[in-house]
Amino acid sequence: MKRFAREFQTPRSGACCSIIHPMSRTGRHFLQIPGPTNIPDRVLRAIGQPIIDHRGAEFAKLAKEVLEGLRSIFQTNSSVVIYPSSGTGAWEAALVNTLSPGDRVLLFETGHFSQLWGQLAQKMGFPVEYVPGSWRAGAAAGELESRLKGDKGHVTKAVLVVHNETSTGVTSGIAELRRAINRAGHPALLMVDAISSLGAIEYHHDEWGVDVTIAASQKGLMIPPGLSLNAISEKALSANKTAKMPRSYWDWQGMLKTSETGFFPYTPATNLIYGLREALQMIREEGLANIFRRHHRHGRAVRAAVSEWGLEIVCSAPQEYSNTVTAVFTPEGHDADQLRATILEHFDMSLGAGLGKLAGKLSGIEMGMRFANVPHKEGGVLAALRCLGPAGKITEDPSSTQ
Numbered sequence: 532m533k534r535f536a537r538e539f540q541t542p543r544s545g546a547c548c549s550i551i552h553p554m555s556r557t558g559r560h561f562l563q564i565p566g567p568t569n570i571p572d573r574v575l576r577a578i579g580q581p582i583i584d585h586r587g588a589e590f591a592k593l594a595k596e597v598l599e600g601l602r603s604i605f606q607t608n609s610s611v612v613i614y615p616s617s618g619t620g621a622w623e624a625a626l627v628n629t630l631s632p633g634d635r636v637l638l639f640e641t642g643h644f645s646q647l648w649g650q651l652a653q654k655m656g657f658p659v660e661y662v663p664g665s666w667r668a669g670a671a672a673g674e675l676e677s678r679l680k681g682d683k684g685h686v687t688k689a690v691l692v693v694h695n696e697t698s699t700g701v702t703s704g705i706a707e708l709r710r711a712i713n714r715a716g717h718p719a720l721l722m723v724d725a726i727s728s729l730g731a732i733e734y735h736h737d738e739w740g741v742d743v744t745i746a747a748s749q750k751g752l753m754i755p756p757g758l759s760l761n762a763i764s765e766k767a768l769s770a771n772k773t774a775k776m777p778r779s780y781w782d783w784q785g786m787l788k789t790s791e792t793g794f795f796p797y798t799p800a801t802n803l804i805y806g807l808r809e810a811l812q813m814i815r816e817e818g819l820a821n822i823f824r825r826h827h828r829h830g831r832a833v834r835a836a837v838s839e840w841g842l843e844i845v846c847s848a849p850q851e852y853s854n855t856v857t858a859v860f861t862p863e864g865h866d867a868d869q870l871r872a873t874i875l876e877h878f879d880m881s882l883g884a885g886l887g888k889l890a891g892k893l894s895g896i897e898m899g900m901r902f903a904n905v906p907h908k909e910g911g912v913l914a915a916l917r918c919l920g921p922a923g924k925i926t927e928d929p930s931s932t933q
């Protein structure tokens with residue numbers, strides 16, 4: 532069992548049958564947090580190669596190859612740029628490249644990360660229309676449509692949505708949100724944070740009509756933190772031409788030339804780009820559709836375990852269950868951080884912490900619950916195993932992958 536509360540998994544594990552001695556701290560630590568994810572050895576080895584001249588022909592070939600590969604992960608024919616930054620940088624880049632001072636943005640409250648994105652937008656002087664949410668459901672298309680219909684003067688310039696809220700394990704339906712914008716006949720740009728979904732949960736930048744997708748290296752792309760990405764539609768590129776926000780480091784114009792020249796406007800994170808090339812190769816070998824199916828299957832198994840334990844999943848709508856992160860409430864009176872500490876101490880396994888208003892309320896794993904005296908029913912692991920069944924066989928499932 533390798534996936535628990537707020538845990539993101541992506542590389543296929545080659546060690547699912549090993550028996551680990553409790554109390555032992557030898558061997559590899561089980562990192563089961565929702566990112567940074569475990570890095571496959573192949574990727575680590577690629578990152579360890581000697582650095583090359585980022586102004587030389589070999590680097591240019593590498594950069595062009597990686598940018599081309601990323602397009603297939605975003606499922607776009609449009610432009611992709613790579614920043615040497617964490618995901619937060621790509622949030623900022625999306626805004627400064629398309630908006631002008633004082634432009635209003637509409638953002639759905641889905642959880643901790645929507646809150647952080649909103650704070651960032653506010654600090655930059657953008658008025659934020661924050662659509663309240665319960666942290667247990669995704670962005671509501673009906674609500675979006677009626678708000679945009681009410682915005683007769685088209686004051687709202689961008690709609691911001693976190694596709695997969697890592698803090699709650701809720702995945703919003705992006706295609707439906709795009710349809711809502713179209714039904715309202717509103718010209719706002721659609722910006723989507725796919726930081727914890729890209730390369731793991733079905734995502735279609737072009738087909739879903741997303742204008743800017745924001746992503747980062749440390750989750751589904753299986754490389755360390757340090758790279759962030761924007762995928763950019765033609766409409767966003769046009770907005771960039773008139774956007775008046777001051778920008779320099781984040782300016783798309785310098786970055787966009789990289790797909791033709793292979794050279795970045797400043798020093799790129801060369802070794803992370805080696806890692807990215809290897810990760811993209813691994814994704815090609817497994818096949819994006821198979822990767823989505825794998826996460827779907829493992830997500831189901833985790834949910835089966837949680838339900839057997841009699842615990843409550845944070846996401847309240849099965850069609851919005853995340854296939855990469857399952858956030859779970861600990862029973863009243865039992866502190867999730869204490870449970871996480873017990874699991875770390877006895878099983879050398881790190882689980883994701885509850886973030887923001889869910890802090891202290893999210894939890895983990897069967898043996899740890901027993902050690903920590905957290906009330907639960909037994910049999911969750913068996914339920915998960917039953918659910919996994921023979922590899923590749925997925926039986927009917929109430930949860931959707933959009």
Ligand SMILES: Cc1ncc(COP(=O)(O)O)c(C=O)c1O
Nearest residue numbers: 617618619644697724726727747
């Ligand atoms: C959905 C989501 N958005 C944004 C971020 C922030 O990214 P970073 O911490 O890489 O700046 C995270 C980080 O986990 C995230 O999960």
